[in-house]
Amino acid sequence: MTSRLAVTYHVRSDAESIETRAQAIAVEQSVEMPLEAIDDPAVLRDMVGEVQAIDRLDDGRFSVRIGLATATIGNDAGQLLNMLFGNTSLHDDVVLHDVAFPAELLAAFGGPPHGIAGLRQRVGAHRRALTCSALKPQGLSADRLGMLAERFARGGIDYIKDDHGLADQDFSRFADRVRACAAGVARATQATGHSTRYMPSLSSDLNAMRRQIGLARELGIDCVLIAPLIAGFANMQALVTEFPDVAFFAHPSMGGAARIAPALLIGTLFRLIGADAVIFPNFGGRFGYSQATCRLLADHARAPRDGLRPSLPVPAGGMTLQRAPELLDFYGPDAMLLIGGNLLLARERLTEETAAFTRAVATHEYR
Amino acid sequence: MTSRLAVTYHVRSDAESIETRAQAIAVEQSVEMPLEAIDDPAVLRDMVGEVQAIDRLDDGRFSVRIGLATATIGNDAGQLLNMLFGNTSLHDDVVLHDVAFPAELLAAFGGPPHGIAGLRQRVGAHRRALTCSALKPQGLSADRLGMLAERFARGGIDYIKDDHGLADQDFSRFADRVRACAAGVARATQATGHSTRYMPSLSSDLNAMRRQIGLARELGIDCVLIAPLIAGFANMQALVTEFPDVAFFAHPSMGGAARIAPALLIGTLFRLIGADAVIFPNFGGRFGYSQATCRLLADHARAPRDGLRPSLPVPAGGMTLQRAPELLDFYGPDAMLLIGGNLLLARERLTEETAAFTRAVATHEYR
Numbered sequence: 001m002t003s004r005l006a007v008t009y010h011v012r013s014d015a016e017s018i019e020t021r022a023q024a025i026a027v028e029q030s031v032e033m034p035l036e037a038i039d040d041p042a043v044l045r046d047m048v049g050e051v052q053a054i055d056r057l058d059d060g061r062f063s064v065r066i067g068l069a070t071a072t073i074g075n076d077a078g079q080l081l082n083m084l085f086g087n088t089s090l091h092d093d094v095v096l097h098d099v100a101f102p103a104e105l106l107a108a109f110g111g112p113p114h115g116i117a118g119l120r121q122r123v124g125a126h127r128r129a130l131t132c133s134a135l136k137p138q139g140l141s142a143d144r145l146g147m148l149a150e151r152f153a154r155g156g157i158d159y160i161k162d163d164h165g166l167a168d169q170d171f172s173r174f175a176d177r178v179r180a181c182a183a184g185v186a187r188a189t190q191a192t193g194h195s196t197r198y199m200p201s202l203s204s205d206l207n208a209m210r211r212q213i214g215l216a217r218e219l220g221i222d223c224v225l226i227a228p229l230i231a232g233f234a235n236m237q238a239l240v241t242e243f244p245d246v247a248f249f250a251h252p253s254m255g256g257a258a259r260i261a262p263a264l265l266i267g268t269l270f271r272l273i274g275a276d277a278v279i280f281p282n283f284g285g286r287f288g289y290s291q292a293t294c295r296l297l298a299d300h301a302r303a304p305r306d307g308l309r310p311s312l313p314v315p316a317g318g319m320t321l322q323r324a325p326e327l328l329d330f331y332g333p334d335a336m337l338l339i340g341g342n343l344l345l346a347r348e349r350l351t352e353e354t355a356a357f358t359r360a361v362a363t364h365e366y367r
Numbered sequence: 368m369t370s371r372l373a374v375t376y377h378v379r380s381d382a383e384s385i386e387t388r389a390q391a392i393a394v395e396q397s398v399e400m401p402l403e404a405i406d407d408p409a410v411l412r413d414m415v416g417e418v419q420a421i422d423r424l425d426d427g428r429f430s431v432r433i434g435l436a437t438a439t440i441g442n443d444a445g446q447l448l449n450m451l452f453g454n455t456s457l458h459d460d461v462v463l464h465d466v467a468f469p470a471e472l473l474a475a476f477g478g479p480p481h482g483i484a485g486l487r488q489r490v491g492a493h494r495r496a497l498t499c500s501a502l503k504p505q506g507l508s509a510d511r512l513g514m515l516a517e518r519f520a521r522g523g524i525d526y527i528k529d530d531h532g533l534a535d536q537d538f539s540r541f542a543d544r545v546r547a548c549a550a551g552v553a554r555a556t557q558a559t560g561h562s563t564r565y566m567p568s569l570s571s572d573l574n575a576m577r578r579q580i581g582l583a584r585e586l587g588i589d590c591v592l593i594a595p596l597i598a599g600f601a602n603m604q605a606l607v608t609e610f611p612d613v614a615f616f617a618h619p620s621m622g623g624a625a626r627i628a629p630a631l632l633i634g635t636l637f638r639l640i641g642a643d644a645v646i647f648p649n650f651g652g653r654f655g656y657s658q659a660t661c662r663l664l665a666d667h668a669r670a671p672r673d674g675l676r677p678s679l680p681v682p683a684g685g686m687t688l689q690r691a692p693e694l695l696d697f698y699g700p701d702a703m704l705l706i707g708g709n710l711l712l713a714r715e716r717l718t719e720e721t722a723a724f725t726r727a728v729a730t731h732e733y734r
Contacts, residue, residue, distance in 0.1 A: 031504030137398030232599030
């Protein structure tokens with residue numbers, strides 16, 4: 001028996017065409033050539049994608065399940081994406097909806113190196129939800145960002161992330177920024193005793209990211225932010241393997257909501273390649289994800305799954321302090337709330353507003 | 368004056384909301400926070416995206432032009448994608464349509480190292496269109512693929528690409544495949560005198576790709592295939608810089624037709640980061656690109672542009688020998704026709720069918 005991934009696509013089609021269309025996707029995502037030109041029976045049997053099920057969905061589209069040979073992935077996270085959706089992403093009638101992975105593939109990828117427990121342990125918070133904010137805007141000097149980080153940390157926040165737009169630009173060199181922010185957080189931690197963690201945003205190519213992590217570790221930093229769709233899945237996979245003591249937060253940049261189901265991309269695939277925490281746009285914020293999508297995404301990130309550690313869901317994107325109780329009830333304590341710009345609106349009262357945020361999370365009584 | 372990229376988005380909106388929506392995109396793709404929380408006037412002036420124009424399109428959508436600060440890119444191709452569309456890709460009402468780059472950014476990225484002239488020179492074809500085919504299916508042994516390569520080459524084809532599904536799997540190790548294919552092509556070249564070029568498909572992380580190019584060069588190979596959206600833009604940029612004598616063919620895998628205009632993504636951005644040739648799904652084949660889209664894409668790839676070499680357009684995806692004359696008239700001689708599966712249908716007559724293809728291209732009289 002050939003080991004296969006069961007890949008579900010949602011396809012816009014009429015009833016007469018769906019079988020042909022499903023078969024075309026199965027070929028496109030495997031051998032990518034006319035089957036009658038293949039003379040090797042083993043290839044026809046083991047390599048060609050097979051249509052396993054076609055079901056009509058309530059919205060009139062069709063759910064098509066296709067078995068793709070696990071052997072075509074070769075334990076390469078980039079190739080995983082390529083085989084799941086590479087060419088088919090170019091068709092606008094198809095959404096990549098879900099994947100059922102064989103256990104051997106889950107084991108080969110390995111998932112989050114630290115998972116939720118590791119992120120809790122880093123900040124000594126074992127039951128409550130975790131808190132997070134973001135350093136913004138682009139254009140501030142390293143020193144200004146470091147002062148912001150200090151004020152967040154003095155408010156008792158658990159995690160502080162770089163804005164994902166902060167890279168290694170002339171106006172904000174990675175090395176300068178990370179030194180300033182690490183120092184700012186250290187000053188606050190000395191004052192408060194709370195072990196706030198700062199995570200710098202990685203950018204550029206794999207070697208640059210490797211140097212960035214190296215510098216961060218010299219400064220005692222053990223968490224980083226990465227955008228897997230920009231870094232390349234295989235490069236994130238390489239970093240996760242190479243730096244086993246570092247926790248990885250995945251940013252959804254370039255996630256293209258409409259074409260890959262968010263729960264699959266962010267909840268499942270980012271987890272699979274090693275994200276300890278997954279940041280995603282929360283319902284009711286600046287982005288269009290529905291409440292149901294967010295529920296499913298969080299479920300995918302945290303659900304028990306053959307030996308994979310859970311990823312921590314980090315709802316974000318236009319969140320406010322006022323919504324904290326609602327979100328805590330919705331996601332439960334195995335989550336991290338990320339409020340960025342809305343805390344920064346407090347300006348000179350930033351530390352106090354941050355303290356109100358951390359207090360709200362710490363004292364919340366879950367319904 | 369701040370140097371800015373002029374980025375055009377096509378937005379689905381009603382007339383009352385479009386100004387607010389445009390302003391929201393400008394903020395999302397720059398400082399990503401409430402402007403009233405920014406107290407630094409230089410950031411407000413130089414960093415915040417600015418809405419430069421809003422025009423209604425014929426289809427009822429709006430074209431929104433936003434100026435984004437060039438300084439936020441920092442000459443990092445990954446960051447370029449992040450700033451152009453990172454978070455906004457998560458909104459399903461927006462398509463990234465086009466970008467006008469300042470000359471300094473074009474100069475910093477540099478574009479194709481060889482361009483159309485370099486690809487012509489490699490195979491000694493200076494005026495006619497070039498020809499290409501693909502090694503498939505996945506699952507064939509290295510030796511079988513090598514024999515296929517030889518038969519294509521004996522038919523006088525110019526370029527032979529790996530199927531983009533061929534990575535470094537157990538059933539087809541990169542090293543074995545490349546050795547077998549290089550040997551197959553060398554045997555044919557010795558017989559025919561035509562310098563066919565074989566381009567292996569790069570996969571996995573940056574270091575693996577670097578090793579793959581290293582091995583290929585030892586075997587005399589000077590062309591490779593890469594999927595920028597899977598490799599990560601910055602990693603492709605790094606390879607182009609590191610291997611100046613290698614020509615890069617860009618594959619559109621994960622190109623997500625619906626959300627980034629193909630002419631921009633494949634014709635402009637792939638060229639900008641150094642693709643000497645850009646492969647794309649041709650109209651009337653297996654994919655849904657229109658004739659107008661393909662025309663625009665080829666124009667973007669080839670148009671004169673401040674010191675950037677042109678990229679060679681490579682229409683592909685379900686092409687047939689019968690369509691060669693039509694496509695040659697459509698694209699002109701500065702193009703490469705790629706016929707994969709349709710040539711392979713000839714099975715034992717592969718060399719003869721390939722020869723008919725190369726003859727059709729060589730003898731075509733352009734209208």
